[in-house]
Amino acid sequence: MSSKTPRDVLEGLVKDTSLKWLLGKQTSMDDEIEEIENSPSAGSNWIPELSPVANVVNRRCSKILGVSVNELQDSFRQEASGSVKQPSMFPRNFLEYCCFRALALSVGVTGHLSDKTFRRLTFDMMVAWEVDGDPTVGLEAFSRIAPAVPIIADVIICENLFGVLQASSSSSNGLRLHFSVYDKYLYGLERAIKKMKSQSESSLLSYVRSKGEKILEIDGTVTTQPVLEHIGMSTWPGRLILTDHALYFEAIKVVSFDTPKRYSLSEDLKQVIKPELTGPWGTRLFDKAVSYKSISLPEPVVMEFPELKGHTRRDYWLAIIREVLYVHMYMNKFKIGTGVAKDEAISKAVLGILRVQAIQELGLTNPVRYENLLPFNLCDQLPGGDHILQTLAEMSSSRVLDRTNKAKEGTLYSISASDMVSQLGLVFGTSPRSSSSGSLVVGEVVVGDVNPLEKAVRQSRKNYEKVVLAQETVNGVKVDGIDTNLAVMKELLLPVMEIGNWLLSLAYWDDPLKSFVFCLFSTFIIYRGWVGYVFAFASLFIAGFILLTRCFSKREKVMIELKVMAPAPMNTMEQLLAVQNAISQLEQLVQDANIVLLKLRALLLSLFPQASEKFTVAIVAASTMMLLLSWNSLIMVVFLELFTRYSPPRRASTERLMRRLREWWFSIPAAPVILEQQNKDDNKKTK
Secondary structure: OOOOOHHHHHHHHHHHOHHHHHHOOOOHHHHHHHHHHHOOOHHHHOOOOOOHHHHHHHHHHHHHHOOOHHHHHHHHHHHOOOOOOOOOOHHHHHHHHHHHHHHHHHOOOOOHHHOHHHHHHHHHHHHHHHOOOOOOEOHHHHHHHHHHOOOOOOOOOHHHHHHHHHHOOOOOOOOOEOHHHHHHHHHHHHHHHHHHHHHHOOOOOOOOOOOOOOEEEEEOOOOOOOEEEEEOOEEEEEEEEEEOOEEEEEEEOOOOEOOOEEEEOOOOOOOEEEEEEEOHHHOOOEEEEEEEEOOOOOOOEEEEOOOOOOOHHHHHHHHHHHHHHHHHHHHHHOOOOOOHHHHHHHHHHHHHHHHHHHHHHOOOOOOOOHHHHOHHHHHHHOOOHHHHHHHHHHHHHOOEEOOOOOOOOOEEEEOOHHHHHHHOOOOOOOOOOOOOOOEEOOEEEEOOOOOHHHHHHHHHHHHHHHHHHHHHHHHHHOOOOHHHHHHHHHHHOHHHHHHHHHHHHHHOOOOHHHHHHHHHHHHHHHHHOOHHHHHHHHHHHHHHHHHHHHHHHHHHOOOOOOOOOOOOOOOHHHHHHHHHHHHHHHHHHHHHHHHHHHHHHHHHOOOOHHHHHHHHHHHHHHHHHHHHOOHHHHHHHHHHHHHOOOOOOOHHHHHHHHHHHHHHHHOOOOOOOOOOOOOHHHHOOOO
């Protein structure tokens, strides 16, 4: 006792006597830590480099696997590569090894999500991975552990999912996730699974659904909140059903529902699904609808989701409909037609929809972008999303392996999405499943490293951050008002306008000496065939200018801003007049263009023979020159003709020639046009 300090004595009293009340209520984690410390095998089961929480997690994993921590360490040393077993990385990598092996076994148990012990274990794994003793979880730990259970998270959307969960945590210590929110999320997943299972086992659409087609979501079952289908000027209330292959709408009848209409999402029909505005009598007032368009329909079909405030209901349906469409587009693109790979892709989309439904259970006050929580939706948005899908296709198509095959060194294989869905009681697809059949390896987890899919996602995330920064600058320079935007455009085009004015000055021979030198120099270049070299040197000059500006911008670290003189502000009436004038000028331009096209039509069809004869002679002369002269000589002749028109010797003759050409052009009548009014009765279709 004399060798013990007062601190050691106090800690012993806290552990062994009734002084525990000084520390408040003890948790189960504290009990396990105390149990390990007091056990005879404490020295062999305790890794000093790990936190107490990490040691407890390793002990729990060893119990699940039915082996001791020492045996797990021996297995890890035998299976892991040399880089993973480095002393500095050994504790965390061994923790990952234990967690991934335990999770791969735990998720095979039916109803694991309803097990509170499993929920707590997965969260404690994330806490232990950070090795800092904080009872909350950060993004890196969540992204590392959660995707090992496909129903909880997916590698592609993991960061966005953490952001949504963390935002609802109201954490005061930064971007951290609390267990209460995480547990509520898993509870929402369990409820979403039960709901989808009951829907998929129902008899709805049993006589029209294809074999293996399962129901994912239903809306409009409550008569006070129907879904409205708009086709043309007609509107029908009814029920909307989404399956893993199509969209069905059943109009409400007096006591039942009408025969369902099927809108395919699996066939390649060039479908376009987008948000749409609706309103009475064809007006576009309410942003609460989804438009479905395909080559199999004569006109788009609009599904409206009425609600008093906002358009959350529409946003949810838009996201999940697109998810089903995008997963089939992905399978068509990479030729994934049948088998386990197809089931895996559909299961990945189904698990994404289940996660979105679980997020809805949280009752978040802030709006959620559901498309960011669905993997195939997100790949459609992210820069490099096609590379993510290509990596996913390579992993899912080339690795249909038997689990009994020997794995790569240092690699573990977690349960795939299709196996996960099967364990949850949601069977999608037609591939047979048994414990002895080959399984698809897509949930590859590399201890101490990342798999190809994670690498592709990280690279895409980096590119996305650059796009976001660039978009912020774009949003910052947008200005309002036609006059202001015209002023900005004029300032941006000022160098081009200056060069154009300089060339016009040379062409009109305002300074005969400069024009003569330019003409002589250009003719020599054309004669020697150096036109290509001129463009090459111009491109090199632009590249050199960019490099110089980059060097100076690095040295000065400032951005050259464009300074524009803002025009005088206009009131509402002046703005309306400016818009009216712009529309009138645009209308005049369209009319002039139509007149030119009608006169050319008259010349081509010889509606006026005299004008057509002269036009034909001019075409024949031009064709003869192109046949007799080389391209180099032809370019030189055209250049000399155009550039020397307003030279002092030719100015008078050019003016007379241009006058005769204008008179000839004005003498050509336009081809006649007959405007026919469309009869509405002709468009009516009999049913």
